[in-house]
Amino acid sequence: MMKKPAADTVKGKVVYTQHCASCQGADGLRVKNPGKANGYMFPALWGTDDTYNKGAGMYRILKSADFIKSNMPLGATKENPILTDKEAYDVAAYMNQDSHYRPEKINRSSDFPD
Template sequence: NYGSVAANYPKFRARSGTVESIYKRVNDCLQRSLNGQGLDSSSIEMQAFIGYISWVGAEVEKGKTAKGSGIISLPYLKRPADPKFGKVLYAINCSKCHGKNGEGLKGQPNSGDFFINPPLWGKHSYNQAAGMFQLSKLAGFIKTNMPNGINSQQPYLKDQEAWDLAAFINTQSRPTKDISKDWPNKASKPYDYPYGPYLDSFTQRQHQLGPFGPIRAFWEKKQSVK
């Protein structure tokens, strides 16, 4: 995804309802996905981020995306994603790298306080404002990237397993963040955005775990009669 950023920013994003700069995009990652603090746009650290992102995307044409970027969209399940099934799958496929309790794996003693494998829940994980807290994004990422080392063209997990794993991970405790200003146009919220208010009558639980097909059908019908 880094490869496509320089070619596509500034960019309008429905989540904020504004045209965002590349600096805003970096700080969103720091504050949401890493649950950290934002950086001043003139700081050495921010300039290092921008320099790296620009270098990685130097050969991507303006307005285009780098080959292989983005997260795949998995077919929706006809049932809710099941955290109970996901818990079993996590113990078998994920706990070795991410910890029995989702705490992640840190470096060797005296090598610095950093994670080799990131925590998936708990106080050091991504917060509930992160993109990965949308079930479809986490499930799509898991499908083509996990367990670590797989060939993305030959996934190891079945679609339903990726959904159930994502459901287990995203129903665990994690840091919170003020999201009151997210999605100012409520009609643009993703089907799997797990927090209201919503402009439909589906429950928060269904927006979080599905099934998402009925929600999509409702909105497609609503938009078709405009």
């Protein structure tokens, strides 16, 4: 069985900068709807303000890579993706690095019991 390559967060940062930052912000902290008190045009990927937590489905690299591949960047579809599988995998790993703060899910350790 062929070993699958590990995700590359350095390449993921390049993909993020080229394809994601224009919507998600260079800092991943979101783009708010202009003129509205609440709401986002694009949600926060990390930070303290309305991001998904460690434990959410999007925090799982394969789940987020699949979503990214089918929906990102803006204009991509499952039938006509813009990113390759590897690019989606790398950018998902970059987004979900522990160095990008996000809240910890309560009782996360019980998500996948032994």
